[in-house]
Amino acid sequence: MERNGMPFQTGQFLILSLKGQIDRREYSVYSGENDDFLEVLVREVEGGKVSAKLKRLKPGDQLDVDGPFGFFKFSPDMFSPQKFLFIATGTGISPFHSFVKTHPGLDYQLIHGVRYVEEAYDHNDFDPKRITLCTSADKNGDFEGRVTAFVAEQKLDLGTNCFLCGNSEMIFEMFDILTGKGIPVSNIYSEVYF
Amino acid sequence: MNLSDGERVISVLDKAGYQWTDNEEEANLIGILACSVRQKAIDKVYSRIHKWNKWKNHKNLITFISGCILPDDHEKFLKLFDITFQMKDLPKLPEMISNYGITTPLHLKVGIDPHNENIEQFWDVKPNYQSNFEAFIPIQNGCDKFCSFCAVPYTRGREVSRPSRDIISEVALLAAQGYKSITLLGQNVNSYGLDKKGEEITFPQLLREIGELGKRLKKDFWVYFTSPHPRDMTDEVIEVIAEYPVLAKQIHLPMQSGDDKVLMRMNRKHNMEKYRHIVESIRRIIPQATLFTDIIVGFTGETDEQFDNTRKAMEEFKFNMSYTAIYSPRPGATSHRWDDDVALEEKKRRLHILTEELRKHNFPYNNSLVGKTVRVLVKGADRKEGFLSGHTEGKLIVRFAADDENLVGQFVDVKITSASDFSMEGELVEAGSLKSEVGIPKPVATV
DSSP states (O other): OBOTTOOOOTTOEEEEEETTOSOOEEEEBOSOTTOSBOOBOOOOOTTOSSHHHHHTOOTTOOEEEEEEEOSOOOOGGGOSSOOEEEEEEGGGGHHHHHHHHHSTTOOEEEEEEESSGGGOTTGGGSOGGGEEEEESSSSOSSEESOHHHHHHTSOOOTTOEEEEEEEHHHHHHHHHHHHHTTOOGGGEEEEEEO | OHHHHHHHHHHHHHHTTOOOOSOGGGOSEEEEEEOOSSHHHHHHHHHHHHHHHHHTTTSOOEEEEEESOOHHHHHHHHHHSSEEOOGGGGGGHHHHHHTTTSOOHHHHOOSOOTTOTTHHHHHTSOOOOSOSSEEEEEOEEOOOOOOTTOOHHHHTOSOEEOOHHHHHHHHHHHHHTTOOEEEEEOTTGGGTTGGGTTSSOOHHHHHHHHHHHHHHHTOOOEEEEEOOOGGGOOHHHHHHHHHOTTBOSEEEOOOBOSOHHHHHHTTOSOOHHHHHHHHHHHHHHOTTOEEEEEEEESOTTOOHHHHHHHHHHHHHHOOSEEEEEEOOOOTTSGGGGSOOOSOHHHHHHHHHHHHHHHHHHHHHHHHTTTTOEEEEEEEEEOSSTTEEEEEOTTOOEEEEEOOOGGGTTSEEEEEEEEEOSSOEEEEEEEESOSTTOOOOOOOOOOO
């Protein structure tokens, strides 16, 4: 999408609707703060009132874009130590893509959970040493199973800043896993895709 | 918020020559300012409009609706009401009424303007205050927080701050007219100004300006605000309240739940650590302040353990008042898509437990005031015959024996003689005096 000068901070979301239509949906910004365009990652929902229409858009079509909104804003300078664990399911990888694109050189690990390896969107944009793909429905990822099962097996530095984005079930389960490992609640940041 | 909107609607209709009637059946123009926070309120709208539309068979009647309306309801209301408009278009209401029967672009406009363009026109409408001692001033419209149980971001649109000069002028005018209680209104008052990206003062700066105004005017009045969001609550706000006498020492801080996972599911953007820090700051900086809150019980997925964390939080924070609501899914809000899986009986049980918890803390607090003299703003006749009632600066209810209705709207000093769970009783000491104010106690330990 043309950005038209819209300011946003990495981690924020937009509300999109087809021009003049009532149905609207929230999408995290996928592109970086310095890009001169706006990108969002959309999973087509069967019978969805917005995603199906977005899929049919052609170049030149117009959208109503409202925002930016949200408090999942990220700037590495706000943290000490600057050591980050990003955990996403599905299109929840969007804000982390924006984080990494905006702030090259981040000290991060990204755990991304999908059903099939084909859903591992744009993994080339991440440092391969810093990303772990968890696949729950095939054996082609780095880990066979859900992100929660993977993280439950890991030893974590208690000072790690943990960012969670994706479906609510994953986030609530992960919250218990992380706090169970001793990560303070104040080090856990979440953006729930409801 | 609807009360404040209503004062402006009355003002516009007054100027257009309409005469108010308390008798619904006598009216030729009936309007509703809708509230979408609970489904029950919207159900009532449907019930009323069906009744009014039947009346049209035997009388001249025009109906209108405005306020908080979800897009789905808005489409249905277009067919049921004669006039449907967004509150920002209120100045054009007389024009819409006079053009009734001729389809107007405003009438046909479907959907909600999320940007609240032209909201300034609404704020420019001088309200017809319904009280001569208590007033509400909108300082902001809309909400950007997107709590999962709430539909306000979809009904009132984005947060837009009213110009501070207009707010301060309205406060000055009301104070000069002798108003004693002024409440600043907004969905998230403490994010006031942030939408203007540095071109407007912030909420603590606004409070400071009002505090300075209070000093200059040498008038005796209390300024409240509701409601703030814990996410944007800073020590600076609390310090400013402590500094200025006109800023009432009562803070309404919605907690909603005492459990971090429930707060996450509610998309509240604050956790209990943050909430605890704010309460500690309030107790440290303004020890005499009373603390009110909002809580939702039986939110979707709330377990016994999570509910118990809310009960424990009430035990810890010793609120003076909690507006506790049983969760009901609201179409348009995110949580409406989830199972409403806590049974109604269980929700009622949880509500009862929290009410008992509140009662347990309130009585010792109120009882500690027995023998002390407190300032009370008299609000009207009490249910108890021969008594008037009002509230303290901290919004605690006090009744006292008096039958002089001239005291309504005045400050009086009352010596507290007895206390109950949610109110106190006392004896009138002196009316209109400034000298007998005494400190309100710090929260007391539960007995």
